[in-house]
Amino acid sequence: MRRKIVAGNWKMNNDLSETEALLNDLIEQVPNTDVSVMVAPTFVNLFQAFNVLKGHNIEVIAQNMHQEANGAYTGEVSASMLQSVGVNTVILGHSERRAYFGETDEILAKKVDTALANELQIVFCFGEELEDRKAGNHFSVVENQLKNALFHLEAAHWKNIILAYEPVWAIGTGETASPEQAQEMHAFIRKTISEKFGQDVANELSILYGGSVKPANAAEIFAKADVDGGLIGGASLKAADFVAIINAF
Numbered sequence: 001m002r003r004k005i006v007a008g009n010w011k012m013n014n015d016l017s018e019t020e021a022l023l024n025d026l027i028e029q030v031p032n033t034d035v036s037v038m039v040a041p042t043f044v045n046l047f048q049a050f051n052v053l054k055g056h057n058i059e060v061i062a063q064n065m066h067q068e069a070n071g072a073y074t075g076e077v078s079a080s081m082l083q084s085v086g087v088n089t090v091i092l093g094h095s096e097r098r099a100y101f102g103e104t105d106e107i108l109a110k111k112v113d114t115a116l117a118n119e120l121q122i123v124f125c126f127g128e129e130l131e132d133r134k135a136g137n138h139f140s141v142v143e144n145q146l147k148n149a150l151f152h153l154e155a156a157h158w159k160n161i162i163l164a165y166e167p168v169w170a171i172g173t174g175e176t177a178s179p180e181q182a183q184e185m186h187a188f189i190r191k192t193i194s195e196k197f198g199q200d201v202a203n204e205l206s207i208l209y210g211g212s213v214k215p216a217n218a219a220e221i222f223a224k225a226d227v228d229g230g231l232i233g234g235a236s237l238k239a240a241d242f243v244a245i246i247n248a249f
């Protein structure tokens with residue numbers, strides 16, 4: 001059985017008191033559910049997020065990490081630093097990291113290796129830009145992103161990987177991929193993984209959709225056979241909206 005997951009990526013939002021307030025709202029409102037619920041606050045609030053959520057069924061995850069173990073990388077955070085505050089899961093490859101911070105497939109392949117070597121689970125993000133889709137190149141772009149960053153892995157590694165397909169044109173724009181577009185791409189991704197790593201890996205792999213998921217559209221996206229949940233940006237910043245998305249399963 002594949003895991004159903006709803007993860008909130010808070011991006012660079014919420015200071016300490018806002019973080020505490022939103023987490024307390026989530027404690028009150030998140031239902032008992034078979035959906036794995038995750039939230040990704042900014043680095044400086046991870047430690048306090050664990051304190052606030054102690055004993056509650058919401059996982060605190062990180063938005064990023066550096067590929068090196070330690071050293072002279074001013075402003076960066078390592079895998080072992082994340083682990084030392086209790087983090088077990090890290091988002092890698094978000095399109096904003098790729099676009100604004102120059103994260104290439106090659107860097108991401110290294111980050112993936114470092115995360116796995118440190119026994120972190122990965123939410124690996126990828127997705128095409130609008131020009132790619134308009135040109136009809138979206139499948140090959142996605143396939144290359146997967147190949148370049150993940151195809152050097154072994155089948156056994158995949159128990160620690162969650163994929164998040166996020167078409168860049170749908171992130172923060174209010175424009176969502178249609179449920180059919182999401183399903184078509186998710187099925188392609190599962191087939192691609194199956195061909196390389198085998199049917200068992202593909203069957204167990206959770207593939208999330210991200211890009212303007214809201215309470216109004218979550219149910220029809222999550223209803224699709226190969227969509228196992230969502231990576232939620234803007235709508236994860238309001239407890240009521242995030243909880244409505246969890247309840248959309």
Ligand SMILES: O=C[C@H](O)COP(=O)(O)O
Binds near residue numbers: 170212233
């Ligand atoms: O990580 C989340 C995605 O970038 C989606 O963001 P969004 O829901 O604000 O479009």
